[in-house]
Amino acid sequence: MAVLVTGGAGYIGSHMVWSLIEAGETVVVLDRLSTGFYWAVAPEARFYKGDIADRGLLRTIFSENSVDAIIHFAGSVVVPESVADPLSYYENNTVKSQALIAAAVEAGVRYFVFSSTAAVYGTQESNDPVVETAALRPESPYGTSKLMTEIMLRDASRAYDFTYTALRYFNVAGADPRGRTGQSTVGATHLIKVATETALGKRDRIEIYGTDYPTHDGTCVRDFIHVSDLTEAHLRALKRMREGGSSIIANCGYGRGFSVLEVLNCVRRVAGRDINVSYSPRREGDAVSIVSNPTVAFTELGWVPKHDSLEFIVKTALSWEENLDRMNSKIGLEGLAS
Structure with missing residues (x-):
């Protein structure tokens, strides 16, 4: 059987493809390459360029491959952008996901792993690590669309x-320790990137x-998870379902948070150089503090x-960023985007 990875040329998706191949899976990738990169897809995977809402293309993929599972990463992920352009997020993240789910049901695909987000929680009344049964109060169209x-x-x-x-990601960061892929999107907004x-x-x-949040240093607090640990959670979710496990929702984080300033200080230490910082007012859609309780995943x-x-x-992340410089020089920006 094969696993279809939507958004498999993107940041997390490309790591997932490598992990699946290492686990002995047959992998099919569907990506329209709007933010992903063809070179990031492991060569062993079968690649289709296109949109997840293209029902004709999905029928072709399902007819040409024995797909029993979908791991769905494709979507838009920038919170401030979702606030400014909410309808595009509802179309790309919600409407198109409906088309994908319907096509999967029609084709008899039985297992589905969904890339969800901690943004569904919003700011909680308590500072305790958030559990899956917590109140769902997303503060952005991005979170609502998920x-x-x-x-x-x-x-x-x-x-x-x-x-x-449904795996509710906290803040995914880092890169493949073997240097095969990483966060490569031009203009990405992830803090560590x-x-x-x-x-x-x-x-x-x-x-x-924002430096006036009710946190220990006035900046937002987030739970950061390494992308390789995240892909391992997907592999285990897939295995569990194939063995008869029921549908579940699970947080993916480490259960401890770091503020924006703490992250910047860590980058300074690891890089051995200073970082120039400027300060602006709070952004709409940013929760104060979100830290996971990962007990369900455990x-x-x-x-x-x-x-x-x-x-x-x-x-x-730093090692990948340096590697990306070398790749830019060798391949050229045009090749990276193809």
Whole structure:
């Protein structure tokens, strides 16, 4: 059987493809290459260029490959952008996911792993690590669009022979320790990506949005997870469902948070150089503090993180950023985007 990875040319998706191949899986990738890169796809995977809402293309993929599972990464992920352009997020993240789910049900695909987000929680009343049963109060169209897809998956699993696992990511960062892929999107907004770019002189400064939050240093607090640990959680979710496990939702984080300023100080230490910082008011859609309680992932998936270290996350991100410079020089920006 084969696993279809949507968005498999993107940041997390490309790591997932490598992990699946190493696990002995047959992998099919569907990506329209709007933000992903063809070169990031492991050569052993079968690649289709196109949109996840293209029902004709999906029928072709399912007819040409014995797909029993989908791991769905494709979507838009920038919170401020979702606030400014909400309808595009509902179309790309929700409407198109509905088309993908419907095509999967039609084709008899039984297992579905969904790339969800901690943004579904928003700011909680308590500072305790958040559990999956916490109140769902997304503060951005991005978070709402993901929550709507979770609801569709829940209802589909009740109506059809269809099992899903929704993994609510906290802040994914870092890069493949073997240097095969990493966060390569031009203009990416992820904190550690931007900080490492600034440390290497690719940006002249990093912007901090808000220093008056009710946290220990006034900046937002987030739970960071290494991308390789995240892909391992997906592998375990897939294995569990194939062995008869029921549909579940699980947090993917380490259960401890770091503030924006703490992350920047870590990047300074690892890079051995200073970072130029400027300060701006709060952004709409940013929650104050979100830290995971990953107990469900530990107990239900048997997930054991291997890279629970902010320093390791930053080190691999920095190493990839330096590698990306060499790739830019060798291939050229046009080749990277093809």
